[in-house]
Amino acid sequence: MDIIDNAVISQHLSHVRIVMVNTTLPANIGSALRAMKTMGLSKLVLVAPKTYPHPDIDALAAGATDLIDQIEIVETLEQAIKDCHLVFGTSARSRTIPWPLLDARPASQKSMQAVIKDQQEIAIVFGREDRGLTNEELALANYHVTIPVNTDYGVLNVAQAIQVLCYEMRMATLELVEKQVDTQAVMQVTDTDHMHWDEPLVTHEQMEQFYPHFEQMLAEIEFLDPKNPRLLPLRLRRLFGRIQLDKMEYHLLRGIFSRVQALNNGTWKKSQNEDQN
Amino acid sequence: MDIIDNAVISQHLSHVRIVMVNTTLPANIGSALRAMKTMGLSKLVLVAPKTYPHPDIDALAAGATDLIDQIEIVETLEQAIKDCHLVFGTSARSRTIPWPLLDARPASQKSMQAVIKDQQEIAIVFGREDRGLTNEELALANYHVTIPVNTDYGVLNVAQAIQVLCYEMRMATLELVEKQVDTQAVMQVTDTDHMHWDEPLVTHEQMEQFYPHFEQMLAEIEFLDPKNPRLLPLRLRRLFGRIQLDKMEYHLLRGIFSRVQALNNGTWKKSQNEDQN
Incomplete structure (x- = not known):
């Protein structure tokens, strides 16, 4: 894994944008930026944020100021995703509208395959803190994506959900890029490959x-x-x-x-x- | 996946304890509890926490109060892990002591195989906010575990790292339990780790x-x-x-x-x- 260039990973991940709709708490935007940067994502689009800009964003995005400069602000979800090929709407499991639903892991694998093979643009759309995405917004997505959680307890908050999805996007990219490297170098894949x-x-x-x-x-x-x-x-x-x-x-x-x-x-x-x- | 009983997943995950060493910020303990509960883990052991108890723990652990009641406080890391079979120390990639290192995903798969097949007790040990675990503490672990991140930026904070590892533990459990359901509990024996x-x-x-x-x-x-x-x-x-x-x-x-x-x-x-x- 160490032979993989970090810049190559970030280059692939630059095709995945995080879209936050009507976010209320600036702290969640800051946390999202930090989670993105840690995993190598760079593009955040805010759809009609309730409070922007705000010092909490900068405080929580510590060290990710380059991503703040690149934030795009738009008025509607349609504007945020108009040049995308594949749009995922995040959703708790049970919804009134039936839609193809993927867990975070296969959704990320599908996304990064689409990026690496076909240079597609991907959007992952996150809803409001209190009530998520509306049915109209969810209907704009190609797929719904969910994170498997302890259903006896409840769902992740938006910052945690972004964290997990960014992590899965990075893992999917690493896997695909490693596979490419492996095929070139004809390397053995065994359990010991995970050890350094x-x-x-x-x-x-x-x-x-x-x-x-x-x-x-x-x-x-x-x-x-x-x-x-x-x-x-x-x-x-x-x-x-x-x-x-x-x-x-x-x-x-x-x-x-x-x-x-x-x-x-x-x-x-x-x-x-x-x-x- | 919906046929899997949530209680069965939580039962398996009850054999995985999160150990936090010398934690300074109560908010991180609260966030850890929330991350654990969301993913179905239940056992938190605090080694000589700097501040405990504290209202921030309860505030951030919203809804996970049953886990607060079960927190175990000990004085040394050795006490925290003495009855464990498999101990993982979390670590950034480069360290002065060389040790078998696993990424979060294979580490979680290895852990949950050990739980489900051999009823082992697992500990994942997290270090101080500012400087992680000492080399002496890391030497108590069987394996070191790391989360692959954007190395140009830096590492996750302790709450984020706990979030990702708890998520991977849940995913590994779901995968294994699904496989059991699929194959009527007859599992493949592929490598020595799977031996009874x-x-x-x-x-x-x-x-x-x-x-x-x-x-x-x-x-x-x-x-x-x-x-x-x-x-x-x-x-x-x-x-x-x-x-x-x-x-x-x-x-x-x-x-x-x-x-x-x-x-x-x-x-x-x-x-x-x-x-x-």
């Missing part, structure tokens, strides 16, 4: 030297009976097989085995060596 | 006896210099922290340490004992 190591992992071949060394040492200190090893070798393989040692760890453990062997056969004695470890 | 163990896994508290024993043994055979241990103790924690030992393996390894100690101090001698292993 400073040392390379050892190979299967190296581990095949590790287990005999471990068992040999255990035999020498008579912890393991080579004639009747029972399940011990298998247990060691199960244990270290799931750990995936890196090279440093591998040499560290083999160094410990060698020390124990030397101690046992008398070639190393306590407090006689100067150079330890 | 015959032995219960050891807890964090037991591992806190394992490391000192290991280090003591290494000091006795002068592989480790207690006055200048360098990175060795940290490397051992990193290595065995990601392995999740079961009880059999734990006793096996401690048995080896004891044998080496006895060999070294002369209480056990080669070929004199009848009963090995």
Whole structure:
């Protein structure tokens, strides 16, 4: 993931605009800007905001002042989305108008595919703090999008919903861009790809030297009976097989085995060596 | 997705605790509770909070008062996680100590698999508002977890990070439960993480006896210099922290340490004992 240029991600995300309709609290606009900037989005359109400008916006958008300068203010939702190809209206699950409904994750994946493959412009529309979007506004969307929450409790507020959607947009972009990079580099995709190591992992071949060394040492200190090893070798393989040692760890453990062997056969004695470890 | 019982999701998520260390702003505790409740989590542990209780907590946790009643306050991080099997420390990407690092999504998937299949207890640990977790605290974790953000801008604040992780925990749970519903609880075994163990896994508290024993043994055979241990103790924690030992393996390894100690101090001698292993 580190090979992916941050600027490339932000470039893709510049095609996704956040649209806030009739927002009452300036703090929510500030929080939205911060959430956007953190995830790499840059375009905010305000439809007839109740209070704008306001110092709370700047306070909560700390460090995202470049996004404040780019805010676009319009009078109607139609103006905000007129050049968009794909419009999502955010909505709680149950609505009076039936509409194709996507969860935040597939909605974000669909959006970023449309951006990366077809250079489409995307809008995610968020409603008023108290009553969301009207049915007329929701009918302007191609899809409705919802965030799966604990239905016993209630919905996210607008700032939290923007946070989650911006996060999903970034994750969808990373996934798609990684897939492109992977296809070019023909890289393996496994669970370990999510981990970041400073040392390379050892190979299967190296581990095949590790287990005999471990068992040999255990035999020498008579912890393991080579004639009747029972399940011990298998247990060691199960244990270290799931750990995936890196090279440093591998040499560290083999160094410990060698020390124990030397101690046992008398070639190393306590407090006689100067150079330890 | 609508066929899934919300109570089942919350039941699984009750095994995931959010741990906040030395939190300064009560508003962040309130926001955390709200984020948790929205996503179905219920257990918050505060390690030595700077200000508690405080009316801002109640104000921001609007409607999540049942979670306030369940808050646990402890003095140290160790107390907060002692009965946990899998501990995640939240961290920005670049750190002085190298550790297995997972993004929020795979970390959440790993956690909820561990909960649903093996009834493990999970902790996600969040640090101070200004400087996160110390290296000592991070070394107590099995994994570090990070949220991929726009690196040109900066990191999420603690409330936003909790929001995203709680969301990912819910999504991971929904996915796993849906899969169970789809396949009548017969799940695919793909990698070692999915294995069912015959032995219960050891807890964090037991591992806190394992490391000192290991280090003591290494000091006795002068592989480790207690006055200048360098990175060795940290490397051992990193290595065995990601392995999740079961009880059999734990006793096996401690048995080896004891044998080496006895060999070294002369209480056990080669070929004199009848009963090995």
